[in-house]
Amino acid sequence: MLVRIPVKQLRIGMYIHEFCGSWYDHPFWRKAFKLDNPEDLRNVLSTGIKEVWIDTDKGLDVEGGKTEETVAAEIDDTLARADASRHVAPQLDIAREAARAVSICNQSKQAVSSMFKEARMGQALNASDALPVVEEITSSVMRNPGALISLARLKNKDDYTYMHSVAVCALMVSLARQLGLNNEQIHEAGLAGLMHDIGKTLSPPDILNKPGKLTDAEFKVMKNHPVDGNKILLGSNGITSDVALFVCLHHHEKVDGSGYPDGLTNEQISLYAKMGAVCDVYDAITSNRPYKNGWEPAESIRKMAEWSHGHFDQRIFEAFVRSIGIYPIGSMVKLSSERLGVVIGQTEQSLLTPVVKVFFSIKSNARIPPEIVDLSKPFCKDRIVSHEDPAEWDIRDIQELWSDVSAAPW
Numbered sequence: 001m002l003v004r005i006p007v008k009q010l011r012i013g014m015y016i017h018e019f020c021g022s023w024y025d026h027p028f029w030r031k032a033f034k035l036d037n038p039e040d041l042r043n044v045l046s047t048g049i050k051e052v053w054i055d056t057d058k059g060l061d062v063e064g065g066k067t068e069e070t071v072a073a074e075i076d077d078t079l080a081r082a083d084a085s086r087h088v089a090p091q092l093d094i095a096r097e098a099a100r101a102v103s104i105c106n107q108s109k110q111a112v113s114s115m116f117k118e119a120r121m122g123q124a125l126n127a128s129d130a131l132p133v134v135e136e137i138t139s140s141v142m143r144n145p146g147a148l149i150s151l152a153r154l155k156n157k158d159d160y161t162y163m164h165s166v167a168v169c170a171l172m173v174s175l176a177r178q179l180g181l182n183n184e185q186i187h188e189a190g191l192a193g194l195m196h197d198i199g200k201t202l203s204p205p206d207i208l209n210k211p212g213k214l215t216d217a218e219f220k221v222m223k224n225h226p227v228d229g230n231k232i233l234l235g236s237n238g239i240t241s242d243v244a245l246f247v248c249l250h251h252h253e254k255v256d257g258s259g260y261p262d263g264l265t266n267e268q269i270s271l272y273a274k275m276g277a278v279c280d281v282y283d284a285i286t287s288n289r290p291y292k293n294g295w296e297p298a299e300s301i302r303k304m305a306e307w308s309h310g311h312f313d314q315r316i317f318e319a320f321v322r323s324i325g326i327y328p329i330g331s332m333v334k335l336s337s338e339r340l341g342v343v344i345g346q347t348e349q350s351l352l353t354p355v356v357k358v359f360f361s362i363k364s365n366a367r368i369p370p371e372i373v374d375l376s377k378p379f380c381k382d383r384i385v386s387h388e389d390p391a392e393w394d395i396r397d398i399q400e401l402w403s404d405v406s407a408a409p410w
Helices: 038-046 068-083 092-120 127-143 145-152 158-180 183-195 199-204 218-224 223-236 243-250 271-284 297-311 314-324 397-404
Strands: 002-006 015-021 051-054 332-335 337-343 355-361 366-374 384-388
Touching: 038 297, 051 337, 068 297, 068 314, 092 127, 092 145, 092 158, 092 199, 092 397, 127 145, 127 158, 127 183, 145 158, 145 397, 158 218, 158 271, 183 243, 183 271, 218 297, 223 243, 243 271, 271 297, 271 397, 297 314, 297 384, 332 355, 337 366, 337 397, 355 397
Parallel strands: none
Antiparallel strands: 002 051, 015 051, 332 337, 332 384, 337 355, 355 366
């Protein structure tokens, strides 16, 4: 049986099933292992991770842990709060915006790559060069937030750092819009998202591009990038407010004080840095890495909801969920009609009733002619029963199914 416990209750002889946090929060190669080495226990306690899942069938148990059912109910409560008081603005057709977003992603990647290269060579960064990129991304998000956000999630290992910056920019714009910030603040949030990882230009390439989990020493080096980035931005031109500085320096802080570099707690972290923390984690855990395949969008939302009380500002996280959905665009879902579909849009009624393109019959174990189903319509009797991993169904064209475009990795 799986039980979630605080790390302070870990003991030698327990079996760790999973860490409650994104995989770049800890240096362990394995997510599941028998805790039989005191050094491993000390390392877990030093990571900043507050909770873990243990398997009591494979190791020692402890009183007071939370069962899977209890945690699932807590997640459902968090997502239900996010579902309240939500309004979806009219959006451009997903396929039309996805086609435009392909070009925007390519252009943005090239611009970010050039800026990072200049910073790596020690040249003073001209942040005003990024403003046209932020403007293009913002315009796309305003037309249909799901298109560019979902496309930017699809990145290869060589372009990860650049496309991660593009994705976080788009997520910050979408979140700022959901929070009701004005146009100037939305653009500041987008610029901060684009620049948040600029400090990685000073990270050793062999560590930054390592095709595997980092050692403790390498992990410590990588944790310098917020401070390095802040120094780069302080010496740059075109940064007219502190927003980008705060996000760059503090996007790895957590509201419970277990983040880095300064171990700030809730009230010490700026609004924009709290936004950056959520957006950064979402894109990181949904993206494929050389050593770890990304989680599916809907699974990632549930994982983040599980961690949200200590990791994120609750209000910010719930606004983030409202901005992209409980089932974000590109999520594959199973319906009560025993069919598979991919989410292609959100609806005003509920985050639980998106627009789905149905394409597979589970009963027949075969593809069927695609059908658009709006689960929010009164006459629709279908509903989502679970999110699914396309790989487990051998579905290899999920991107084309939701976007109607075939975009190569950036």
